[in-house]
Amino acid sequence: MxxxxxxxxxxxxxxxxxxxxxxxxxxxxxxxxxxxxxxxxxxxxxxxxxxxxxxxxxxxxxxxxxxxxxxxxxxxxxxxxxxxxxxxxxxxxxxxxxxxxxxxxxxxxxxxxxxxxxxxxxxxxxxxxxxPPIHQKYALYRGVKPLRIDHFNLFSPDVDKAVVFYGAMGFRLTEYTADEETGRTWAAWMHRKGGVHDIAFTNGTGPRLHHVAFWVPTPLNIIDLLDLMSTSGYLSNIERGPGRHGISNAFFLYIRDRDGHRTEIYCSDYQTTDPDLEPIKWDLKDPQRQTLWGAPAPRTWFELGSTFEGTTQRESDLKAQPIVAP
The missing domain is CATH 3.10.180.10 (2,3-Dihydroxybiphenyl 1,2-Dioxygenase, domain 1)
Structure with missing residues (x-):
């Protein structure tokens, strides 16, 4: 499309x-x-x-x-x-x-x-x-030192229609994944605030929340969190990463809480404030799309998400499959 x-x-x-x-x-x-x-x-x-x-x-x-x-x-x-x-x-x-x-x-x-x-x-x-501001109250900083909420990512049964609807509200497309065989959009990243995205859509059974993301100061904060989680009883809550996305160029880590709610810890994406910025297109089969370093995501990342209260889910009819970790 x-x-x-x-x-x-x-x-x-x-x-x-x-x-x-x-x-x-x-x-x-x-x-x-x-x-x-x-x-x-x-x-x-x-x-x-x-x-x-x-x-x-x-x-x-x-x-x-x-x-x-x-x-x-x-x-x-x-x-x-x-x-x-x-x-x-x-x-x-x-x-x-x-x-x-x-x-x-x-x-x-x-x-x-x-x-x-x-x-x-x-x-x-x-x-x-x-x-009152607390960003200079450094005694309060702990854990991964989250600075702000950054974006939502949703599983969508029709990403093309989601892009049209949210685009009508003024969300601007920054990057997208195309399925070259069907010509349809498999995933899309859209923003209002000048980052890569405030909201994103990933093809799959939905609607479901794939993850909520928090921006942190540096990749080293993510490394510190991994050390902390792996030695304090949260090893099984680590799902994917650390790594650097091809899409967005951001450094990332994905973790899931006891209820399955997924959080992305995120930093280092780029600025998108120019209104005439052309969106970047990625091929679904490009191994650097998911991770710039080539590592594919696990199957759970493509299949598990959080349900929205009061919604009925439907399966996507787009069956194109990205590269999945064995």
């Missing part, structure tokens, strides 16, 4: 991705994992729920952990430029025939709740409580 041109005048202005809610089955275990091991900062804690932020973030939270009977993802959050953009977003989603409601969320102003055409729960807002 031809790559659609970028929409430089979208119906409302998305600044960036903002936050995600993970439903977890053992909140105490998850607190130890995300706070004590990875180093996210607790901003509020109450019975059944923990709010977290990373070290450079001024907004109240980027990750919500909520106790639940079954693991799932509650929704993906995005910050808009203004209150007017929030009203324009509500009108646009309603015009697409998608559900629109206004919901109460702690520590936030007006929140628009909706879903994309595949059922992914989305939240949009313009105002979140501000907290």
């Amino acid at each position: 031809p790559v659609p041109p970028p929409n430089l005048n979208p119906p409302f202005n998305i600044v960036r991705l903002s936050h995600v809610e993970l439903r977890v089955t053992d909140l105490a275990w998850s607190r130890a994992y995300y706070v004590d091991l990875l180093g996210l900062q607790v901003t509020h804690e109450e019975a059944g729920t923990i709010y977290l932020r990373a070290m450079e973030e001024r907004g109240h939270h980027c990750l919500i952990l909520r106790q639940a009977a079954e693991a799932s993802v509650g929704g993906l959050g995005f910050k808009l430029w203004s209150e007017d953009d929030l009203d324009r977003a509500a009108a646009w989603f309603a015009g697409q025939g998608l559900p629109v409601s206004w919901v109460d969320r702690p520590f936030m102003g007006r929140v628009l709740a909706t879903r994309d055409p595949w059922g992914v729960p989305l939240e949009f807002y313009a105002r979140m409580d501000r907290l």
Whole structure:
């Protein structure tokens, strides 16, 4: 499918991705994992729920952990430029025939709740409580020293249609993987904030959350985390890496918590702020697409993901297969 041109005048202005809610089955275990091991900062804690932020973030939270009977993802959050953009977003989603409601969320102003055409729960807002800066409080830094939330990656049963829909909201394509046999897009990376992506789509049964990523200062922080995980009882939670992606050029590590929620630890991608930047195309069979050094991803990376609350999944009809580690 031809790559659609970028929409430089979208119906409302998305600044960036903002936050995600993970439903977890053992909140105490998850607190130890995300706070004590990875180093996210607790901003509020109450019975059944923990709010977290990373070290450079001024907004109240980027990750919500909520106790639940079954693991799932509650929704993906995005910050808009203004209150007017929030009203324009509500009108646009309603015009697409998608559900629109206004919901109460702690520590936030007006929140628009909706879903994309595949059922992914989305939240949009313009105002979140501000907290004092902590990026120079170095005594608080621990674990992998997460600085900020960077992106979401979703399994999608139709990546081409996802690119069209999210492109209509102003997400710009930076890189994509093409299946040369069918001419269809197998994976796509799209951004608002000027990195390689705020959201990405990978072909597969979905919709499901493939991973949420956090930006860290240097590759050495990832090495330190691996040393820590391998000697403190978290060896089995390491899934893939470390390595350097061909797509995005970023240094990475993938880890999975007890409930199967996948986190990417991420740094060193490149700037994409120019509005006329042409997307980079990759062949699905290129061994450097996944990892610049040529190492393929394990099968779990292509098959396992987190379900979204209230969605029905469907299998993709694109059966093209990337290189998979034996």
